Amino acid sequence: MRASRVLTLVVSLVLASGAAFADKVSITLLNTKGEIQAPLESAAAAFNAENPGITLEIQPVQVGQSPFQVISSLYAAGNAPALYMGDANDMMQFSDKFANLKGEKWIKDSTDNFEQVTTISGAVIGFPLTVEGYGMIYNKAVLAKAGVDPAKIHATKDLEAAFKKVEASGAGALVIAPMDWSLGSHFIGISYSLAAKNQTGLMKLVDDLKAGKVELSKQKPFVGLLDTFDVMKQHNVRKADALAVTYDDCPALIGPGKVGFYFQGNWTWPQVSGFATDQDGFGFIPVPVSNVSSDKGNNGIPVGITKYIAIDKTQNSAAQQAAAKKFLEWLVYSKSGQSALVNDCNIIPAFKNITLQPKDPLAKSIRQYMSKDATLFWVNMPAPDHWSKVGASMQKYLVDKIDRAGLYKEIQDYWKALK
Amino acid sequence: MSVSIRRATGSVAKYAVLILVLAAYLLPFVLVLLNSLKTDPEVVASPLAWPSVLRFDNYVSAFEKMRFMSAIGNSFLITLLSVCLISLLSAMCAYFLVRNKSRFSTALYLVMVAAMIIPFQAIMIPLLKVYGAIGMLNSPWSLIFMYIGFGAPFAVFLFHGFIKGISLELEEAATIDGCGRYGVFFKVVLPLLQPVVMTVVILDALWIWNDYLLPSLVLMAKQHRTLPLSTFYFFSTYTVNYGRLLASLIMTVIPVIVLYLFSQRFIIKGITAGAIK
Amino acid sequence: MQYRHGAGRKIGTFMMFAGPATLVFAVVMVLPFLYGILLTFTDWDGKAVQLSFVGLANYATVFGDAAFWSSMLLTLRFAAFTVVLTNVVAFLLAFALSSGLKGSSFFRAGFFTPNLIGGIVLGFVWQFVFSRVLPVLGKLIGSGALSTSWLGDPGRAFWAMVIVTVWQYSGYMMVIYIAGLTSVPPELLEAASIEGAGGWAKLRRIILPLLVPSIIICVFLTIQRSFMVYDLNLALTGGGPYKSTVLVSMNVYQTAFLSQQYGPGQAQAFFLFLIVAAVSIAQVYFGKKREVEL
Numbered sequence: 001m002r003a004s005r006v007l008t009l010v011v012s013l014v015l016a017s018g019a020a021f022a023d024k025v026s027i028t029l030l031n032t033k034g035e036i037q038a039p040l041e042s043a044a045a046a047f048n049a050e051n052p053g054i055t056l057e058i059q060p061v062q063v064g065q066s067p068f069q070v071i072s073s074l075y076a077a078g079n080a081p082a083l084y085m086g087d088a089n090d091m092m093q094f095s096d097k098f099a100n101l102k103g104e105k106w107i108k109d110s111t112d113n114f115e116q117v118t119t120i121s122g123a124v125i126g127f128p129l130t131v132e133g134y135g136m137i138y139n140k141a142v143l144a145k146a147g148v149d150p151a152k153i154h155a156t157k158d159l160e161a162a163f164k165k166v167e168a169s170g171a172g173a174l175v176i177a178p179m180d181w182s183l184g185s186h187f188i189g190i191s192y193s194l195a196a197k198n199q200t201g202l203m204k205l206v207d208d209l210k211a212g213k214v215e216l217s218k219q220k221p222f223v224g225l226l227d228t229f230d231v232m233k234q235h236n237v238r239k240a241d242a243l244a245v246t247y248d249d250c251p252a253l254i255g256p257g258k259v260g261f262y263f264q265g266n267w268t269w270p271q272v273s274g275f276a277t278d279q280d281g282f283g284f285i286p287v288p289v290s291n292v293s294s295d296k297g298n299n300g301i302p303v304g305i306t307k308y309i310a311i312d313k314t315q316n317s318a319a320q321q322a323a324a325k326k327f328l329e330w331l332v333y334s335k336s337g338q339s340a341l342v343n344d345c346n347i348i349p350a351f352k353n354i355t356l357q358p359k360d361p362l363a364k365s366i367r368q369y370m371s372k373d374a375t376l377f378w379v380n381m382p383a384p385d386h387w388s389k390v391g392a393s394m395q396k397y398l399v400d401k402i403d404r405a406g407l408y409k410e411i412q413d414y415w416k417a418l419k
Numbered sequence: 420m421s422v423s424i425r426r427a428t429g430s431v432a433k434y435a436v437l438i439l440v441l442a443a444y445l446l447p448f449v450l451v452l453l454n455s456l457k458t459d460p461e462v463v464a465s466p467l468a469w470p471s472v473l474r475f476d477n478y479v480s481a482f483e484k485m486r487f488m489s490a491i492g493n494s495f496l497i498t499l500l501s502v503c504l505i506s507l508l509s510a511m512c513a514y515f516l517v518r519n520k521s522r523f524s525t526a527l528y529l530v531m532v533a534a535m536i537i538p539f540q541a542i543m544i545p546l547l548k549v550y551g552a553i554g555m556l557n558s559p560w561s562l563i564f565m566y567i568g569f570g571a572p573f574a575v576f577l578f579h580g581f582i583k584g585i586s587l588e589l590e591e592a593a594t595i596d597g598c599g600r601y602g603v604f605f606k607v608v609l610p611l612l613q614p615v616v617m618t619v620v621i622l623d624a625l626w627i628w629n630d631y632l633l634p635s636l637v638l639m640a641k642q643h644r645t646l647p648l649s650t651f652y653f654f655s656t657y658t659v660n661y662g663r664l665l666a667s668l669i670m671t672v673i674p675v676i677v678l679y680l681f682s683q684r685f686i687i688k689g690i691t692a693g694a695i696k
Numbered sequence: 697m698q699y700r701h702g703a704g705r706k707i708g709t710f711m712m713f714a715g716p717a718t719l720v721f722a723v724v725m726v727l728p729f730l731y732g733i734l735l736t737f738t739d740w741d742g743k744a745v746q747l748s749f750v751g752l753a754n755y756a757t758v759f760g761d762a763a764f765w766s767s768m769l770l771t772l773r774f775a776a777f778t779v780v781l782t783n784v785v786a787f788l789l790a791f792a793l794s795s796g797l798k799g800s801s802f803f804r805a806g807f808f809t810p811n812l813i814g815g816i817v818l819g820f821v822w823q824f825v826f827s828r829v830l831p832v833l834g835k836l837i838g839s840g841a842l843s844t845s846w847l848g849d850p851g852r853a854f855w856a857m858v859i860v861t862v863w864q865y866s867g868y869m870m871v872i873y874i875a876g877l878t879s880v881p882p883e884l885l886e887a888a889s890i891e892g893a894g895g896w897a898k899l900r901r902i903i904l905p906l907l908v909p910s911i912i913i914c915v916f917l918t919i920q921r922s923f924m925v926y927d928l929n930l931a932l933t934g935g936g937p938y939k940s941t942v943l944v945s946m947n948v949y950q951t952a953f954l955s956q957q958y959g960p961g962q963a964q965a966f967f968l969f970l971i972v973a974a975v976s977i978a979q980v981y982f983g984k985k986r987e988v989e990l
Contacts, residue, residue, distance in 0.1 A: 069953040073547050073636055079557050180936070243937040244848030246827060248463060274460070385955040388939075395938035399849075433792060440789070441806045444863065447821050448809070450829055466828045467836075512717035515710060527718065534725050536973045538924045540948040541965035542725060544958060545732040568724020571717045600709060629814025631927055647814055665824070668817055675812045683805050 025323040026055045027082035027316070030074070032067040033130070033307055034060065035270065036345040043340035047330055054323045068093075068384065080315040082324040085307050088380035091118045091126045098125040099313035099321055106332040109353045111370075118308055126308030127328050128350035133284065133366040133375070134186050134265030135301035137272075140281035142171050142260040150285045154293040156228045163235040166260035172237030174261035175253045178245050178398055184391025186302075187229070187263060188411075189379040190287055194221035194297045198377050206382055209415035216408040221297060224289035226397075226404060232263070233398060242398050251275050254282075263287060266362035269346065273360065283365040297376065301369050304378020305350055389414050448672075455665035462661040477666035485649040485667055486642075491674065494646040497559055498627045501566035506619045508567060509574030510612055514604055516575070517582045518590075528579060531572040539569075539632065547636060562637050566627055574619045581615045582608070621682065628675060646671045736963040741956060754959035763939075764964050767947040768971070774854070774943060775922035778861045782918050783911070785866040790873030804874070808867040815864075819931020822860045823847065826932070850940030853933045857925075857941060860932060865921060869914040876910030877903065905986070912983035916976055923972045944968050 031040055037060045044056040059081060061070050067086060074080050075097065084094070091098070100123035101107070110128055118126030136159075138150050146169035148162045163173035177183075196202035208214045216222045237259050238245045248271065254262040255275025266284075273279060289297035311324045330337040332351050341347050342356045348363050349356075357367065369375050381387070393410040396402045402410065454462045455477055456470040481487070516524045546565075547556070555561045585608065593607045609616075631647045638644060650667045736754050738747040758764055789807055793800040810818070827845040834842025846852040880903055888898050904911075926945040929935065935942035935950070942950070948968065952961030 066953045068956060073551065073556070075551075178937075180938070241844035241848050244827065244831075244845035252460075252463060385950070388950070388954055392936075392938035395936070399937075401938070430797065433795075433797060437792060437797075437803055441803060444807055444810060444867075447825055450825060451821050454824075463828065465832070466824070467832050508717040508720070511712075512714040515713035519706070519710070527714070530726070531721065533973065534721070534729075536920065536969065536976055537725065537729060538945060538948075538965060538968050538972065540924075540926070540945050541732055541962070541969050542728040543965075544952055544962055545728040545735055546724070548735075549728055549731060564720060565724050567717070568720045571721045572725070575717065601712075604713070625812060629812075629817065631814060631816045647816065650817065661824075664820070668821060671817060672813055676809070679805075679809070679812055683801075 024053055024055065025317075025319045026057070027320050027323050027327075028057050028059050029083035029309070029327075030059050030061070030067075030071060030081040030085060032061050032070075032085050035267065036347070039340065039344035039346075042344060043331075043337070046336045046340060047327055050330070050334070050336065051323075051326065054326065056323075056327055075315070080312045082312055082316045082320045083327065084310050084312060085129060086310065087307060088118060088126070088305070089382060089384065091308050091310055092120070092382075094310070095120045095123075095125055097312055097314045098310040100124060101127060101311065101325070101328075104325065105329060106351060109332065109351045111350050111352050125310050127310070128305040129307040129309050129347065130305065131303065131348040131350050131366070131370075132265055132267060132306045133301050133303035133369065135263070135284035136174075136287050137254060137262045137264055137268075137282055137362065138285055139254055139257045139260055140283065141278055142166060142169070142257045145169050146171070146260065148260070150283065153285050154288065154295075154298040155291040156224070156231060156288045157291050158293075159228065159288050160231045160235075163231065163261070167235065171257060172253065172259035173235035174232060174263070175238055175245065175250050175259045176232055176236045176242060176398065177247060177250050177262070177264060178243050178395055179247060180391025180395060181387045182264065182391075183394035183398070184389070185381065185387035186265060187287070188222075188225070188390060188394060189381070190289065190297065190302060190376065191219070191221040191225045192379045192381070193302055193376045194225075194289060195219055196377070196379065202377075202379060203382070206415070209412065210418055212412065212416045214412065214415075216411060217405070221289055222408070224297070225287065226407070228288050229397075233400075243395060247271075266348070266360070266366055269360045269362045272362075280361050282361045284362065284369070300374040300376045301366070302378050303366055303370060303375040304380075306378070383415075383418055386414070451665050451668055455662060455669050457662060459660060459662045462665070477662040478670065481663040481666040481670065484663065485646075485670070486644070487649070487670060489642060490644050490646045490649040493559065493643055494628055497563055497566075497645060498624050501563045501570065501627050502620050502623045504563070504567050505570040505574050505623050506616050509571050509619065510578050510609065510616065511604065512571070513575045513578030513582055514608060517579055528575070531575050534572045535576065543632075543636070550637075556637055557643075559638065559643055562634060565633065565637065566623075569633075570623050570626075574623070577615050577619055578612065581612060585611055624678075625675070732962050733966060736959055736966060738959060740958050750959070754963040757957075757960045758963045758967060761960070761964075763942075764944070764947055764951070764967075767942050767944045768967075770854075770941070771923060771944040774858065774861075774925075775919060777858050778865075778922040779915060779918040781858065781862045782865045782869055783914055785862055786869035786914065787873050789866065789870045790877055793870070794874050794877040804871065807870055810864045810866075811868045813864075815925070815927030816931045818860065818864060819928040822856070823932050826856050847933055848937060850937060853937060853941045857928065857932060857943075860928060861922065861925065864928075865918060869918065872910050872914055873907070876907045880906050908983065908987050912980060912987075915979055915983070919976055919979060920972070923968070923975075 029040070029044070031037055037058065040058045044058050047056055048054060061067050067090065071080070071084060071086070071090070071094065075094075080097070084090070084098075086094075102122070102124045104124075104127075106127070107124060111131070118124060118128075140150075143150055143162070143166065146162075146165040148165050150162075153159050153162055166173050192202065192205065196205045205214070233239070233242075236242060237253065238249075247268075250262055250264065251268060251271035252275050253259045255272045256277050272282065276282070284301050286298055286301050289295060292298070309328065311321055311328075313321060316324070331341050332338070332349075332354065338349070338354050338356050341349055342354065342358055346358050346360065346363075348358055348366060357363065390411055393402070393407055393414070396410075397404070397407045450466070453470060454466055456473050456475070457477075458474065461471065516528050550556050550561060550565075555564075589607055589611075590603050593603045598606060629647060630645075634645050634648055638648065650664070650671055735747075737749055737751060739750045739753075740747050793803055797803075813821070826847050830842050831845055834840075834844075846856045884902055885898055888902055893901070924945055925943055926949065929941070929943050929946045933941040935946055944964075945968070948961055948965045951964055952958050955961075
C-alpha cells in the first residue's frame, strides 16, 4: 500500500515536472534602445526567475544596423522576435504582423492617448513603453549665478537676454549638439508639432509638403523656431567647430556648469549625471518659437511615447504570444517589473497605476509639464530618413553653409522627392 | 668622404625616417592601449596623457560583457572551419579547371574571377531574402557556408595561377606509378601548393576573423556572436563607453597579433608567392 | 589529367573536385546576384510578400538620383587618391626595405600590422584619434589645422578617410612590392651600374618595367577596396559631416535600409558593380600590355 502511494507520488511528480518542462516557452525581445540593454537584461532575468516556465531573452541591435533592417531580416529569416520594441512608425509599417492587444489589462491604465497612434482598424498593436520629452535643459546653479529665472523665459528675446547674462557671469551660454537626429528629428520636430497640432494635422501637413504646397518661409512655427536657432548659433560655446561636437562632449559641459543651456531630451540624464555636481540641479524650459509670450510653443515641451512594444503573431506560437503578454503585464503590475522599468531603465512609465517615478530632475521636470498639460504633440515623422536627410540640412545651416532660404528649400525638396 | 661613411650616414638617415614612419603607423595602437587603461571621463578629458592610474577594470568588465570566451570560441570555430574548407575546396576546383581545359572550364574560371568584383552590397539584400525564406539564417553553419561561397573566387584565382606553373611531368610520373586522380592531387599537387595554401589561409583567416557586416546580418543569437560583434556591445544608441570599448578592441586584436608574430614569415612568404605567380 | 575517358567519368571528376566549391559559389554569389537583378525590376520594399514588375522604374530613379551620382563621383575621387597614394607609399617602403637594411623583417612586420584589424574596428580607432586625440595634440603644438577635429568639415573628413585607407593597405601592398623587387635579377642591375646608369635610370628603365605585374595586382586590389569601402566609412565619418562623405557603398546601404527603398538600392548596387568591373578590367588590360617579358 505504501509502495503504491509512493509510486503515485513519484509518477505524479514526474508528470508534473514533465508538464512544467513541456511548458517552457522561449521568447525574445528585440531591444532598439541601446542604453537600456543592460537593465533590460536584468529585468528579463528577474522575470524569468519569477516565471519558471518562460525564458525571455533580450536581443540588441548592433551598431550600424538600422532597427528596420534588423526586424526585416528577422521576419525574412523566419526568426521574428515575440516582442518588438519600435517607434510609432515601425508599428505602422509592420502592423499586419502584430497581435491585437485590445483586451489587455493595462490599456485602461495607460496615460496619454497613445491609442491614436497605434490603433489600426480597431486593433491596438502597441504597448507604450517610454514617455520621453525634450527641450532646453538648463543648469540651475549657472542660471542662479547669472541672475536668470528660467520660469520667465517665454520668448526668443528672453532667451537671448538669458544667454547674455550667463555669458556675463563667466560661463558659456549653451552648447548645441550637432547630431543629425537631434537637429533633424527633435529640434525641427517642434516646428512640425506646432504647425500640425495633432496626428491628423501632421498627415495633412506631410501630404501638402509632398505636393509642394507648403512654403516654409510663411509658416510661423518654422520661422520662429529657426530665428531662435540663429540666436543659439550665435551663443554656441563651440561655435568655432560646431560640427566636431559629439554627444559625449555635451554632458561634460552642462553637467558641471560650464554652459548654462543644452537642447536635448531626458534620455541624456545618465550621461549628464556622471558629470553633474548637483544631482538635482537641472530642468527643462521650452525652446521659444516667437516673441509672443503666450504662444503655445513658448510654454510647453514635446512629450510623447517614443517606444512601443508589439507582439508578433505571425511567427510566434500562441504560447509564446501569451508569454509575451505576461511580460508586458509584469512590467506594469508587478513590483519587480515596475522597479526594473522605472529605477533601472530610468523610464518614465506611461501608466497611471505606476506610482514609482524616476527620481532624476529631468524626468521630474517632464512630469511637471505633463501635470500642467503644457505639452506639445510628439511628432512621429512618417518618413524613415527624415532625421538623416533634414538633419544633414540643419547641420549645413548650423555652420552657415546654407542660408535660411536654402534650408527651407532643402526641406521642401526633401518632401517633394518622397513618393 | 669615403664610400663606407657615406653609406653609413645614408643608412642612418634611412633608419631615422623608417622609425618615424613606423611610429606613425603604430601610434593608433599605442593610443588605444593607453586609453584602455583609463576611466571613461579620463579618456575624454586627456586622451594623449599617460594613464594616471593603470586600471585593468575596463578589461575585466569588457571581458564579462562581451562574453569573451564564447565570442572568441565562436570566432575561432567559424574562422578555422571556413578557412580549411575554402582552401581545400578551392584548391580542388582550381586543379580541375587548370587540368581540364575546356570552354566550360574557362567560362567557369572567368565567372569566378568576375565575381570578385561584385560588391557585397549588391548581394546582401537578395541573399538575406533567399536564405531567410529557407530558414537558413541565424546559424554559424550558414555563415560558414556563405564564407565558402564568398571566399572561393579569390582562392581559386590564386590557386589557378600557381597550379599552371606546376610541371605536368610530376603528375604524369605519379600516374605511371599507379596513382589515381585523387592520389595525384593529394599526394603530389597539394604538397606543392603549400605556399599558396598558406596565403589563402592567412588572408581568409584575417578577413573572416575581423568580418562584421555579414555576421551581423546572419547571426542573431547572443551565444553565436563573434568577436567583432561583441565589441559593439559598448556602443549604446547615442554614446560610447570608451574605456571598455578600447579594452575590447585590444582584446580583439591580441589573438590576431599573436598569430601574426608566430606565422609572420609564412604570411609574407605566402603573399609573395601568391602575388607573383 | 590526360586520360581517355568518357563523359561520365569527366563529370564525376568535376563533381568531386570542382563540384563543392562551384556549387556553394553558385548558390551564395551567383544566385543572389541574379535574383538581385530580378528584384531591381520589381517594387519590393523589403518586407512585402507580393511583388509586381515595374520595368525600368528603379533604374530611372537611380539615374535621377543626385545623391547617388555625387556619392559615386566622391568615391571615384576617393579611389583615385587612395590608389595612387597607397601604391606610392607602399612602393617607397618596399624600396627602402629591400635594399638589404638590417632589421627589414622587423620593419616589414610593423608596417603590415594595420592590415590585421578589421575595417570597422579600424574606423572607430581612428575616429577616436581624429576626434579626441589630434585636437589635443594640435592645441599642444599650437597647430590651427589640427586643433579642431578633422571630422568636422567635409574637406578634411575626406582626407581623413584617405589617410586611414592608405595607412591600412600600404603595408599589404608593400609586401607584394617587396616580392616583386626581390625578384629583379641583381645581375641586370649590376650590368646597368657597370654601364654607368645612375639610381634613377635603373629605377625607371629596369625596376619599374619588371615590377609591372606587381603594380597591376596592387592597383587592382586597391581599386577593389576603395570602391567597396563601407565599414571604415561608417565607423570613421558615418557619412558626415552632413552627408558629405557618403561613399557609394554607404549610399546603397542607406537607400535600402534607411530610406527603405530596396528596388533603387539594389539598382544602385548593380551600377556600382558595372562601374567597378569596367574600371578593373580596363586597368588589368592596359596593365598587361605594359608587361615586360624577361
